[in-house]
Amino acid sequence: MxxxxxxxxxxxxxxxxxxxxxxxxxxxxxxxxxxxxxxxxxxxxxxxxxxxxxxxxxxxxxxxxxxxxxxxxxxxxxxRGVVFQGHALFPWKTVLGNVVFGLRMKGVKRREREERGREFLELVGLAGFENRYPHELSGGMRQRLGVARVLANEPAVxxxxxxxxxxxxxxxxxLQEDLTRIFEERRPxxxxxxxxxxxxxxxxxxxxxxxxxxxxxxxxxxxxxxxxxxxxxxxxxxxxxxxxxxxxxxxxxxxxxxxxxxxxxxxxxxxxxxx
Ligand SMILES: Nc1ncnc2c1ncn2[C@@H]1O[C@H](COP(=O)(O)OP(=O)(O)OP(=O)(O)O)[C@@H](O)[C@H]1O
Ligand SMILES: [Mg+2]
Missing domain, CATH: 3.40.50.300 (P-loop containing nucleotide triphosphate hydrolases)
Known part of the structure:
Protein backbone atom coordinates (compact mmCIF):
# COMPACT_ATOMS: atom_id res chain seq x y z
CA MET A 1 0.00 0.00 0.00
CA ARG A 80 0.32 14.08 8.59
CA GLY A 81 2.38 14.62 11.75
CA VAL A 82 5.28 17.05 11.59
CA VAL A 83 8.29 16.83 13.92
CA PHE A 84 9.70 20.36 13.83
CA GLN A 85 13.37 21.13 14.15
CA GLY A 86 12.64 23.69 16.85
CA HIS A 87 10.42 21.17 18.69
CA ALA A 88 7.32 23.46 18.65
CA LEU A 89 6.18 22.08 21.99
CA PHE A 90 3.62 23.78 24.23
CA PRO A 91 5.79 25.31 26.98
CA TRP A 92 2.86 25.63 29.39
CA LYS A 93 1.93 21.96 29.13
CA THR A 94 3.68 19.09 30.87
CA VAL A 95 5.54 16.41 28.93
CA LEU A 96 2.49 14.13 29.13
CA GLY A 97 0.19 17.04 28.27
CA ASN A 98 2.20 17.67 25.11
CA VAL A 99 2.06 14.03 24.03
CA VAL A 100 -1.69 13.60 24.55
CA PHE A 101 -2.70 16.96 23.05
CA GLY A 102 -3.53 15.55 19.62
CA LEU A 103 -5.45 12.65 21.12
CA ARG A 104 -7.48 15.12 23.17
CA MET A 105 -8.32 17.02 19.98
CA LYS A 106 -9.47 13.74 18.46
CA GLY A 107 -11.79 13.18 21.43
CA VAL A 108 -9.94 10.19 22.89
CA LYS A 109 -11.06 9.66 26.51
CA ARG A 110 -8.70 10.83 29.25
CA ARG A 111 -7.78 7.40 30.60
CA GLU A 112 -7.04 5.99 27.19
CA ARG A 113 -5.05 8.99 26.03
CA GLU A 114 -2.92 9.05 29.17
CA GLU A 115 -2.26 5.35 28.78
CA ARG A 116 -1.23 5.89 25.15
CA GLY A 117 0.79 8.97 26.10
CA ARG A 118 2.76 7.01 28.71
CA GLU A 119 3.34 4.18 26.28
CA PHE A 120 4.90 6.54 23.72
CA LEU A 121 6.97 8.35 26.35
CA GLU A 122 8.31 4.98 27.41
CA LEU A 123 9.09 4.19 23.77
CA VAL A 124 11.24 7.34 23.37
CA GLY A 125 12.92 6.89 26.75
CA LEU A 126 11.07 9.64 28.62
CA ALA A 127 9.22 7.50 31.19
CA GLY A 128 9.38 9.27 34.55
CA PHE A 129 9.34 12.75 32.97
CA GLU A 130 5.56 12.94 32.48
CA ASN A 131 5.06 15.86 34.85
CA ARG A 132 8.05 17.94 33.82
CA TYR A 133 7.77 20.94 31.51
CA PRO A 134 9.61 21.25 28.17
CA HIS A 135 12.05 23.88 29.52
CA GLU A 136 13.20 21.33 32.11
CA LEU A 137 14.37 18.94 29.36
CA SER A 138 17.60 18.89 27.34
CA GLY A 139 17.50 19.60 23.60
CA GLY A 140 17.74 15.89 22.80
CA MET A 141 14.91 15.03 25.21
CA ARG A 142 12.72 17.75 23.71
CA GLN A 143 13.36 16.30 20.27
CA ARG A 144 12.36 12.84 21.53
CA LEU A 145 9.23 14.39 23.02
CA GLY A 146 8.47 15.87 19.59
CA VAL A 147 8.76 12.38 18.10
CA ALA A 148 6.53 10.85 20.82
CA ARG A 149 3.89 13.50 20.27
CA VAL A 150 3.67 12.78 16.57
CA LEU A 151 3.80 8.98 16.99
CA ALA A 152 1.00 9.05 19.58
CA ASN A 153 -1.35 10.43 16.92
CA GLU A 154 -0.51 7.55 14.58
CA PRO A 155 -0.46 9.71 11.45
CA ALA A 156 -0.50 8.18 7.96
CA VAL A 157 2.82 9.90 7.33
CA LEU A 175 18.79 9.92 18.69
CA GLN A 176 19.32 8.36 15.26
CA GLU A 177 19.62 4.93 16.90
CA ASP A 178 16.51 5.67 19.00
CA LEU A 179 14.56 6.67 15.92
CA THR A 180 15.69 3.52 14.10
CA ARG A 181 14.60 1.31 17.00
CA ILE A 182 11.24 3.09 17.22
CA PHE A 183 10.80 2.72 13.48
CA GLU A 184 11.65 -0.98 13.63
CA GLU A 185 9.22 -1.57 16.52
CA ARG A 186 6.29 0.51 15.22
CA ARG A 187 6.82 0.80 11.49
CA PRO A 188 5.39 4.28 11.00
N1 LIG B 1 8.54 31.45 1.18
C1 LIG B 1 9.48 31.59 0.24
N2 LIG B 1 9.49 32.64 -0.59
C2 LIG B 1 10.43 32.77 -1.56
N3 LIG B 1 11.41 31.88 -1.77
C3 LIG B 1 11.46 30.80 -0.98
C4 LIG B 1 10.51 30.59 0.08
N4 LIG B 1 10.81 29.43 0.71
C5 LIG B 1 11.89 28.94 0.08
N5 LIG B 1 12.30 29.75 -0.92
C6 LIG B 1 13.43 29.51 -1.84
O1 LIG B 1 13.24 28.24 -2.45
C7 LIG B 1 14.48 27.55 -2.52
C8 LIG B 1 14.35 26.22 -1.78
O2 LIG B 1 14.24 26.45 -0.39
P1 LIG B 1 14.11 25.28 0.68
O3 LIG B 1 14.07 25.89 2.02
O4 LIG B 1 13.00 24.39 0.30
O5 LIG B 1 15.50 24.50 0.47
P2 LIG B 1 16.19 23.37 1.34
O6 LIG B 1 16.66 22.33 0.40
O7 LIG B 1 15.31 22.94 2.46
O8 LIG B 1 17.46 24.13 1.94
P3 LIG B 1 18.28 23.84 3.30
O9 LIG B 1 19.11 22.60 3.03
O10 LIG B 1 19.14 25.04 3.42
O11 LIG B 1 17.31 23.67 4.41
C9 LIG B 1 15.53 28.48 -1.96
O12 LIG B 1 16.14 29.14 -3.03
C10 LIG B 1 14.75 29.44 -1.10
O13 LIG B 1 15.38 30.68 -1.04
MG1 LIG C 1 15.47 23.00 4.57
Missing amino acids: TALVIEHLEKVYTDSYSGDEVVAIGDVSFTVERGEFVSVLGPSGCGKTTVLNTVAGFADPTSGTVSVDGREVSGPGPD MLMDEPFASIDAQTRRR TVFFVTHDIDEAVFLSDRVVVLSPRPSTVQEIVTVDLPRPRTWKAAVDHPGFRETVARINGLLAVDAVRDRDGAGDQESDGSAADVR
Missing part, protein backbone atom coordinates in the same frame (compact mmCIF):
# COMPACT_ATOMS: atom_id res chain seq x y z
CA THR A 2 1.37 3.39 -0.99
CA ALA A 3 1.05 6.06 1.71
CA LEU A 4 2.46 9.09 -0.08
CA VAL A 5 2.52 9.91 -3.79
CA ILE A 6 4.27 13.00 -5.14
CA GLU A 7 3.68 13.48 -8.85
CA HIS A 8 5.49 16.06 -10.98
CA LEU A 9 5.69 18.55 -8.15
CA GLU A 10 6.79 22.01 -9.22
CA LYS A 11 7.09 25.03 -6.94
CA VAL A 12 7.75 28.59 -8.03
CA TYR A 13 8.10 31.28 -5.39
CA THR A 14 7.81 34.99 -6.03
CA ASP A 15 10.51 36.84 -4.15
CA SER A 16 8.71 39.35 -1.92
CA TYR A 17 11.46 41.98 -2.32
CA SER A 18 12.46 41.86 -5.98
CA GLY A 19 9.27 40.31 -7.34
CA ASP A 20 11.46 37.82 -9.24
CA GLU A 21 10.32 34.26 -9.67
CA VAL A 22 12.37 31.54 -7.98
CA VAL A 23 11.87 28.01 -9.29
CA ALA A 24 12.53 26.05 -6.10
CA ILE A 25 11.33 22.64 -7.35
CA GLY A 26 11.57 21.83 -11.05
CA ASP A 27 9.96 18.40 -11.32
CA VAL A 28 9.93 15.95 -8.41
CA SER A 29 8.09 12.61 -8.29
CA PHE A 30 8.45 9.75 -5.82
CA THR A 31 6.36 7.56 -3.52
CA VAL A 32 6.60 6.33 0.06
CA GLU A 33 5.10 2.94 0.86
CA ARG A 34 3.25 2.32 4.10
CA GLY A 35 5.75 1.45 6.83
CA GLU A 36 8.67 2.66 4.75
CA PHE A 37 11.38 5.14 5.80
CA VAL A 38 12.31 7.45 2.92
CA SER A 39 14.78 10.33 3.13
CA VAL A 40 15.17 13.24 0.78
CA LEU A 41 18.73 14.43 0.43
CA GLY A 42 20.18 17.27 -1.59
CA PRO A 43 22.28 20.43 -1.54
CA SER A 44 21.28 23.42 0.55
CA GLY A 45 18.50 25.42 -1.05
CA CYS A 46 17.44 22.66 -3.48
CA GLY A 47 13.90 22.65 -2.12
CA LYS A 48 13.84 19.82 0.45
CA THR A 49 11.89 21.84 3.01
CA THR A 50 9.58 23.04 0.26
CA VAL A 51 8.76 19.42 -0.68
CA LEU A 52 8.06 18.62 2.99
CA ASN A 53 5.96 21.75 3.47
CA THR A 54 3.92 20.83 0.44
CA VAL A 55 3.26 17.35 1.86
CA ALA A 56 2.40 18.93 5.23
CA GLY A 57 -0.05 21.25 3.45
CA PHE A 58 1.77 24.43 4.55
CA ALA A 59 2.60 25.30 0.91
CA ASP A 60 0.63 24.77 -2.31
CA PRO A 61 2.24 23.19 -5.35
CA THR A 62 2.58 25.45 -8.40
CA SER A 63 1.81 22.34 -10.44
CA GLY A 64 1.69 18.63 -9.77
CA THR A 65 -0.01 16.77 -6.94
CA VAL A 66 0.65 15.32 -3.51
CA SER A 67 -1.61 12.54 -2.18
CA VAL A 68 -1.69 10.82 1.21
CA ASP A 69 -3.57 7.53 1.43
CA GLY A 70 -5.13 8.29 -1.94
CA ARG A 71 -6.44 11.75 -1.01
CA GLU A 72 -4.97 14.86 -2.57
CA VAL A 73 -3.43 17.22 -0.03
CA SER A 74 -5.03 20.67 0.06
CA GLY A 75 -3.96 21.90 3.51
CA PRO A 76 -2.64 20.69 6.86
CA GLY A 77 -4.38 17.71 8.48
CA PRO A 78 -4.06 15.19 11.30
CA ASP A 79 -3.11 12.43 8.83
CA MET A 158 5.34 11.27 9.78
CA LEU A 159 7.29 14.26 8.43
CA MET A 160 10.68 15.23 9.80
CA ASP A 161 12.78 18.14 8.53
CA GLU A 162 16.38 17.85 9.77
CA PRO A 163 15.14 17.13 13.31
CA PHE A 164 18.63 16.50 14.72
CA ALA A 165 20.47 19.32 12.93
CA SER A 166 20.97 21.53 15.97
CA ILE A 167 21.96 18.74 18.35
CA ASP A 168 25.57 17.85 19.29
CA ALA A 169 27.16 15.00 17.32
CA GLN A 170 27.17 12.43 20.10
CA THR A 171 23.55 12.97 21.10
CA ARG A 172 22.59 13.00 17.43
CA ARG A 173 24.03 9.50 16.96
CA ARG A 174 21.99 8.29 19.94
CA THR A 189 5.62 5.73 7.49
CA VAL A 190 8.40 8.32 7.59
CA PHE A 191 9.37 11.08 5.19
CA PHE A 192 12.66 12.51 6.43
CA VAL A 193 14.62 15.50 5.13
CA THR A 194 18.35 15.81 5.73
CA HIS A 195 21.57 17.04 4.17
CA ASP A 196 23.64 14.45 6.07
CA ILE A 197 24.46 11.45 3.84
CA ASP A 198 25.43 9.11 6.71
CA GLU A 199 22.20 9.92 8.53
CA ALA A 200 20.07 9.33 5.44
CA VAL A 201 21.67 5.95 4.71
CA PHE A 202 21.62 4.79 8.33
CA LEU A 203 17.92 5.55 8.82
CA SER A 204 16.33 4.88 5.44
CA ASP A 205 14.96 2.13 3.28
CA ARG A 206 15.36 4.43 0.27
CA VAL A 207 17.06 7.78 -0.29
CA VAL A 208 15.72 10.26 -2.85
CA VAL A 209 18.70 12.30 -4.09
CA LEU A 210 17.71 15.71 -5.44
CA SER A 211 19.73 17.84 -7.86
CA PRO A 212 20.49 21.52 -7.12
CA ARG A 213 17.67 24.01 -7.62
CA PRO A 214 15.43 23.87 -9.62
CA SER A 215 15.42 20.36 -8.21
CA THR A 216 14.64 17.13 -9.98
CA VAL A 217 15.08 13.58 -8.68
CA GLN A 218 18.60 12.61 -9.58
CA GLU A 219 18.34 9.06 -8.32
CA ILE A 220 16.41 6.97 -5.80
CA VAL A 221 18.91 4.80 -3.94
CA THR A 222 17.76 1.65 -2.13
CA VAL A 223 19.64 1.00 1.11
CA ASP A 224 20.54 -2.65 1.41
CA LEU A 225 21.33 -2.76 5.11
CA PRO A 226 19.75 -5.31 7.48
CA ARG A 227 17.52 -4.25 10.38
CA PRO A 228 17.69 -3.88 13.34
CA ARG A 229 20.43 -1.33 12.74
CA THR A 230 23.03 0.13 15.06
CA TRP A 231 25.80 2.56 14.19
CA LYS A 232 28.40 0.03 15.30
CA ALA A 233 27.12 -2.58 12.85
CA ALA A 234 26.40 -0.07 10.07
CA VAL A 235 29.89 1.44 9.84
CA ASP A 236 31.39 -2.06 9.52
CA HIS A 237 28.89 -3.08 6.85
CA PRO A 238 30.24 -2.83 3.29
CA GLY A 239 26.71 -2.02 2.05
CA PHE A 240 26.64 1.08 4.25
CA ARG A 241 29.99 2.38 3.03
CA GLU A 242 29.18 1.64 -0.62
CA THR A 243 25.83 3.41 -0.46
CA VAL A 244 27.36 6.47 1.23
CA ALA A 245 30.11 6.57 -1.40
CA ARG A 246 27.62 6.25 -4.22
CA ILE A 247 25.48 9.15 -2.96
CA ASN A 248 28.63 11.17 -2.33
CA GLY A 249 29.52 10.64 -5.98
CA LEU A 250 26.10 11.80 -7.14
CA LEU A 251 26.30 14.97 -5.07
CA ALA A 252 29.92 15.69 -5.97
CA VAL A 253 28.85 15.94 -9.61
CA ASP A 254 26.43 18.68 -8.49
CA ALA A 255 29.17 20.47 -6.58
CA VAL A 256 31.39 20.60 -9.68
CA ARG A 257 28.48 21.85 -11.73
CA ASP A 258 27.88 24.59 -9.15
CA ARG A 259 31.52 25.65 -9.14
CA ASP A 260 31.41 25.95 -12.90
CA GLY A 261 28.54 28.38 -12.56
CA ALA A 262 25.75 26.15 -13.83
CA GLY A 263 23.96 26.45 -10.47
CA ASP A 264 23.85 29.23 -7.92
CA GLN A 265 24.26 27.38 -4.64
CA GLU A 266 27.26 27.62 -2.41
CA SER A 267 28.75 24.19 -2.03
CA ASP A 268 32.21 22.90 -1.27
CA GLY A 269 31.22 19.35 -2.17
CA SER A 270 32.42 18.13 1.23
CA ALA A 271 32.23 14.43 1.90
CA ALA A 272 29.67 13.50 4.54
CA ASP A 273 27.77 16.75 4.61
CA VAL A 274 26.11 18.21 1.58
CA ARG A 275 25.87 21.69 3.02
Whole structure:
Protein backbone atom coordinates (compact mmCIF):
# COMPACT_ATOMS: atom_id res chain seq x y z
CA MET A 1 0.00 0.00 0.00
CA THR A 2 1.37 3.39 -0.99
CA ALA A 3 1.05 6.06 1.71
CA LEU A 4 2.46 9.09 -0.08
CA VAL A 5 2.52 9.91 -3.79
CA ILE A 6 4.27 13.00 -5.14
CA GLU A 7 3.68 13.48 -8.85
CA HIS A 8 5.49 16.06 -10.98
CA LEU A 9 5.69 18.55 -8.15
CA GLU A 10 6.79 22.01 -9.22
CA LYS A 11 7.09 25.03 -6.94
CA VAL A 12 7.75 28.59 -8.03
CA TYR A 13 8.10 31.28 -5.39
CA THR A 14 7.81 34.99 -6.03
CA ASP A 15 10.51 36.84 -4.15
CA SER A 16 8.71 39.35 -1.92
CA TYR A 17 11.46 41.98 -2.32
CA SER A 18 12.46 41.86 -5.98
CA GLY A 19 9.27 40.31 -7.34
CA ASP A 20 11.46 37.82 -9.24
CA GLU A 21 10.32 34.26 -9.67
CA VAL A 22 12.37 31.54 -7.98
CA VAL A 23 11.87 28.01 -9.29
CA ALA A 24 12.53 26.05 -6.10
CA ILE A 25 11.33 22.64 -7.35
CA GLY A 26 11.57 21.83 -11.05
CA ASP A 27 9.96 18.40 -11.32
CA VAL A 28 9.93 15.95 -8.41
CA SER A 29 8.09 12.61 -8.29
CA PHE A 30 8.45 9.75 -5.82
CA THR A 31 6.36 7.56 -3.52
CA VAL A 32 6.60 6.33 0.06
CA GLU A 33 5.10 2.94 0.86
CA ARG A 34 3.25 2.32 4.10
CA GLY A 35 5.75 1.45 6.83
CA GLU A 36 8.67 2.66 4.75
CA PHE A 37 11.38 5.14 5.80
CA VAL A 38 12.31 7.45 2.92
CA SER A 39 14.78 10.33 3.13
CA VAL A 40 15.17 13.24 0.78
CA LEU A 41 18.73 14.43 0.43
CA GLY A 42 20.18 17.27 -1.59
CA PRO A 43 22.28 20.43 -1.54
CA SER A 44 21.28 23.42 0.55
CA GLY A 45 18.50 25.42 -1.05
CA CYS A 46 17.44 22.66 -3.48
CA GLY A 47 13.90 22.65 -2.12
CA LYS A 48 13.84 19.82 0.45
CA THR A 49 11.89 21.84 3.01
CA THR A 50 9.58 23.04 0.26
CA VAL A 51 8.76 19.42 -0.68
CA LEU A 52 8.06 18.62 2.99
CA ASN A 53 5.96 21.75 3.47
CA THR A 54 3.92 20.83 0.44
CA VAL A 55 3.26 17.35 1.86
CA ALA A 56 2.40 18.93 5.23
CA GLY A 57 -0.05 21.25 3.45
CA PHE A 58 1.77 24.43 4.55
CA ALA A 59 2.60 25.30 0.91
CA ASP A 60 0.63 24.77 -2.31
CA PRO A 61 2.24 23.19 -5.35
CA THR A 62 2.58 25.45 -8.40
CA SER A 63 1.81 22.34 -10.44
CA GLY A 64 1.69 18.63 -9.77
CA THR A 65 -0.01 16.77 -6.94
CA VAL A 66 0.65 15.32 -3.51
CA SER A 67 -1.61 12.54 -2.18
CA VAL A 68 -1.69 10.82 1.21
CA ASP A 69 -3.57 7.53 1.43
CA GLY A 70 -5.13 8.29 -1.94
CA ARG A 71 -6.44 11.75 -1.01
CA GLU A 72 -4.97 14.86 -2.57
CA VAL A 73 -3.43 17.22 -0.03
CA SER A 74 -5.03 20.67 0.06
CA GLY A 75 -3.96 21.90 3.51
CA PRO A 76 -2.64 20.69 6.86
CA GLY A 77 -4.38 17.71 8.48
CA PRO A 78 -4.06 15.19 11.30
CA ASP A 79 -3.11 12.43 8.83
CA ARG A 80 0.32 14.08 8.59
CA GLY A 81 2.38 14.62 11.75
CA VAL A 82 5.28 17.05 11.59
CA VAL A 83 8.29 16.83 13.92
CA PHE A 84 9.70 20.36 13.83
CA GLN A 85 13.37 21.13 14.15
CA GLY A 86 12.64 23.69 16.85
CA HIS A 87 10.42 21.17 18.69
CA ALA A 88 7.32 23.46 18.65
CA LEU A 89 6.18 22.08 21.99
CA PHE A 90 3.62 23.78 24.23
CA PRO A 91 5.79 25.31 26.98
CA TRP A 92 2.86 25.63 29.39
CA LYS A 93 1.93 21.96 29.13
CA THR A 94 3.68 19.09 30.87
CA VAL A 95 5.54 16.41 28.93
CA LEU A 96 2.49 14.13 29.13
CA GLY A 97 0.19 17.04 28.27
CA ASN A 98 2.20 17.67 25.11
CA VAL A 99 2.06 14.03 24.03
CA VAL A 100 -1.69 13.60 24.55
CA PHE A 101 -2.70 16.96 23.05
CA GLY A 102 -3.53 15.55 19.62
CA LEU A 103 -5.45 12.65 21.12
CA ARG A 104 -7.48 15.12 23.17
CA MET A 105 -8.32 17.02 19.98
CA LYS A 106 -9.47 13.74 18.46
CA GLY A 107 -11.79 13.18 21.43
CA VAL A 108 -9.94 10.19 22.89
CA LYS A 109 -11.06 9.66 26.51
CA ARG A 110 -8.70 10.83 29.25
CA ARG A 111 -7.78 7.40 30.60
CA GLU A 112 -7.04 5.99 27.19
CA ARG A 113 -5.05 8.99 26.03
CA GLU A 114 -2.92 9.05 29.17
CA GLU A 115 -2.26 5.35 28.78
CA ARG A 116 -1.23 5.89 25.15
CA GLY A 117 0.79 8.97 26.10
CA ARG A 118 2.76 7.01 28.71
CA GLU A 119 3.34 4.18 26.28
CA PHE A 120 4.90 6.54 23.72
CA LEU A 121 6.97 8.35 26.35
CA GLU A 122 8.31 4.98 27.41
CA LEU A 123 9.09 4.19 23.77
CA VAL A 124 11.24 7.34 23.37
CA GLY A 125 12.92 6.89 26.75
CA LEU A 126 11.07 9.64 28.62
CA ALA A 127 9.22 7.50 31.19
CA GLY A 128 9.38 9.27 34.55
CA PHE A 129 9.34 12.75 32.97
CA GLU A 130 5.56 12.94 32.48
CA ASN A 131 5.06 15.86 34.85
CA ARG A 132 8.05 17.94 33.82
CA TYR A 133 7.77 20.94 31.51
CA PRO A 134 9.61 21.25 28.17
CA HIS A 135 12.05 23.88 29.52
CA GLU A 136 13.20 21.33 32.11
CA LEU A 137 14.37 18.94 29.36
CA SER A 138 17.60 18.89 27.34
CA GLY A 139 17.50 19.60 23.60
CA GLY A 140 17.74 15.89 22.80
CA MET A 141 14.91 15.03 25.21
CA ARG A 142 12.72 17.75 23.71
CA GLN A 143 13.36 16.30 20.27
CA ARG A 144 12.36 12.84 21.53
CA LEU A 145 9.23 14.39 23.02
CA GLY A 146 8.47 15.87 19.59
CA VAL A 147 8.76 12.38 18.10
CA ALA A 148 6.53 10.85 20.82
CA ARG A 149 3.89 13.50 20.27
CA VAL A 150 3.67 12.78 16.57
CA LEU A 151 3.80 8.98 16.99
CA ALA A 152 1.00 9.05 19.58
CA ASN A 153 -1.35 10.43 16.92
CA GLU A 154 -0.51 7.55 14.58
CA PRO A 155 -0.46 9.71 11.45
CA ALA A 156 -0.50 8.18 7.96
CA VAL A 157 2.82 9.90 7.33
CA MET A 158 5.34 11.27 9.78
CA LEU A 159 7.29 14.26 8.43
CA MET A 160 10.68 15.23 9.80
CA ASP A 161 12.78 18.14 8.53
CA GLU A 162 16.38 17.85 9.77
CA PRO A 163 15.14 17.13 13.31
CA PHE A 164 18.63 16.50 14.72
CA ALA A 165 20.47 19.32 12.93
CA SER A 166 20.97 21.53 15.97
CA ILE A 167 21.96 18.74 18.35
CA ASP A 168 25.57 17.85 19.29
CA ALA A 169 27.16 15.00 17.32
CA GLN A 170 27.17 12.43 20.10
CA THR A 171 23.55 12.97 21.10
CA ARG A 172 22.59 13.00 17.43
CA ARG A 173 24.03 9.50 16.96
CA ARG A 174 21.99 8.29 19.94
CA LEU A 175 18.79 9.92 18.69
CA GLN A 176 19.32 8.36 15.26
CA GLU A 177 19.62 4.93 16.90
CA ASP A 178 16.51 5.67 19.00
CA LEU A 179 14.56 6.67 15.92
CA THR A 180 15.69 3.52 14.10
CA ARG A 181 14.60 1.31 17.00
CA ILE A 182 11.24 3.09 17.22
CA PHE A 183 10.80 2.72 13.48
CA GLU A 184 11.65 -0.98 13.63
CA GLU A 185 9.22 -1.57 16.52
CA ARG A 186 6.29 0.51 15.22
CA ARG A 187 6.82 0.80 11.49
CA PRO A 188 5.39 4.28 11.00
CA THR A 189 5.62 5.73 7.49
CA VAL A 190 8.40 8.32 7.59
CA PHE A 191 9.37 11.08 5.19
CA PHE A 192 12.66 12.51 6.43
CA VAL A 193 14.62 15.50 5.13
CA THR A 194 18.35 15.81 5.73
CA HIS A 195 21.57 17.04 4.17
CA ASP A 196 23.64 14.45 6.07
CA ILE A 197 24.46 11.45 3.84
CA ASP A 198 25.43 9.11 6.71
CA GLU A 199 22.20 9.92 8.53
CA ALA A 200 20.07 9.33 5.44
CA VAL A 201 21.67 5.95 4.71
CA PHE A 202 21.62 4.79 8.33
CA LEU A 203 17.92 5.55 8.82
CA SER A 204 16.33 4.88 5.44
CA ASP A 205 14.96 2.13 3.28
CA ARG A 206 15.36 4.43 0.27
CA VAL A 207 17.06 7.78 -0.29
CA VAL A 208 15.72 10.26 -2.85
CA VAL A 209 18.70 12.30 -4.09
CA LEU A 210 17.71 15.71 -5.44
CA SER A 211 19.73 17.84 -7.86
CA PRO A 212 20.49 21.52 -7.12
CA ARG A 213 17.67 24.01 -7.62
CA PRO A 214 15.43 23.87 -9.62
CA SER A 215 15.42 20.36 -8.21
CA THR A 216 14.64 17.13 -9.98
CA VAL A 217 15.08 13.58 -8.68
CA GLN A 218 18.60 12.61 -9.58
CA GLU A 219 18.34 9.06 -8.32
CA ILE A 220 16.41 6.97 -5.80
CA VAL A 221 18.91 4.80 -3.94
CA THR A 222 17.76 1.65 -2.13
CA VAL A 223 19.64 1.00 1.11
CA ASP A 224 20.54 -2.65 1.41
CA LEU A 225 21.33 -2.76 5.11
CA PRO A 226 19.75 -5.31 7.48
CA ARG A 227 17.52 -4.25 10.38
CA PRO A 228 17.69 -3.88 13.34
CA ARG A 229 20.43 -1.33 12.74
CA THR A 230 23.03 0.13 15.06
CA TRP A 231 25.80 2.56 14.19
CA LYS A 232 28.40 0.03 15.30
CA ALA A 233 27.12 -2.58 12.85
CA ALA A 234 26.40 -0.07 10.07
CA VAL A 235 29.89 1.44 9.84
CA ASP A 236 31.39 -2.06 9.52
CA HIS A 237 28.89 -3.08 6.85
CA PRO A 238 30.24 -2.83 3.29
CA GLY A 239 26.71 -2.02 2.05
CA PHE A 240 26.64 1.08 4.25
CA ARG A 241 29.99 2.38 3.03
CA GLU A 242 29.18 1.64 -0.62
CA THR A 243 25.83 3.41 -0.46
CA VAL A 244 27.36 6.47 1.23
CA ALA A 245 30.11 6.57 -1.40
CA ARG A 246 27.62 6.25 -4.22
CA ILE A 247 25.48 9.15 -2.96
CA ASN A 248 28.63 11.17 -2.33
CA GLY A 249 29.52 10.64 -5.98
CA LEU A 250 26.10 11.80 -7.14
CA LEU A 251 26.30 14.97 -5.07
CA ALA A 252 29.92 15.69 -5.97
CA VAL A 253 28.85 15.94 -9.61
CA ASP A 254 26.43 18.68 -8.49
CA ALA A 255 29.17 20.47 -6.58
CA VAL A 256 31.39 20.60 -9.68
CA ARG A 257 28.48 21.85 -11.73
CA ASP A 258 27.88 24.59 -9.15
CA ARG A 259 31.52 25.65 -9.14
CA ASP A 260 31.41 25.95 -12.90
CA GLY A 261 28.54 28.38 -12.56
CA ALA A 262 25.75 26.15 -13.83
CA GLY A 263 23.96 26.45 -10.47
CA ASP A 264 23.85 29.23 -7.92
CA GLN A 265 24.26 27.38 -4.64
CA GLU A 266 27.26 27.62 -2.41
CA SER A 267 28.75 24.19 -2.03
CA ASP A 268 32.21 22.90 -1.27
CA GLY A 269 31.22 19.35 -2.17
CA SER A 270 32.42 18.13 1.23
CA ALA A 271 32.23 14.43 1.90
CA ALA A 272 29.67 13.50 4.54
CA ASP A 273 27.77 16.75 4.61
CA VAL A 274 26.11 18.21 1.58
CA ARG A 275 25.87 21.69 3.02
N1 LIG B 1 8.54 31.45 1.18
C1 LIG B 1 9.48 31.59 0.24
N2 LIG B 1 9.49 32.64 -0.59
C2 LIG B 1 10.43 32.77 -1.56
N3 LIG B 1 11.41 31.88 -1.77
C3 LIG B 1 11.46 30.80 -0.98
C4 LIG B 1 10.51 30.59 0.08
N4 LIG B 1 10.81 29.43 0.71
C5 LIG B 1 11.89 28.94 0.08
N5 LIG B 1 12.30 29.75 -0.92
C6 LIG B 1 13.43 29.51 -1.84
O1 LIG B 1 13.24 28.24 -2.45
C7 LIG B 1 14.48 27.55 -2.52
C8 LIG B 1 14.35 26.22 -1.78
O2 LIG B 1 14.24 26.45 -0.39
P1 LIG B 1 14.11 25.28 0.68
O3 LIG B 1 14.07 25.89 2.02
O4 LIG B 1 13.00 24.39 0.30
O5 LIG B 1 15.50 24.50 0.47
P2 LIG B 1 16.19 23.37 1.34
O6 LIG B 1 16.66 22.33 0.40
O7 LIG B 1 15.31 22.94 2.46
O8 LIG B 1 17.46 24.13 1.94
P3 LIG B 1 18.28 23.84 3.30
O9 LIG B 1 19.11 22.60 3.03
O10 LIG B 1 19.14 25.04 3.42
O11 LIG B 1 17.31 23.67 4.41
C9 LIG B 1 15.53 28.48 -1.96
O12 LIG B 1 16.14 29.14 -3.03
C10 LIG B 1 14.75 29.44 -1.10
O13 LIG B 1 15.38 30.68 -1.04
MG1 LIG C 1 15.47 23.00 4.57
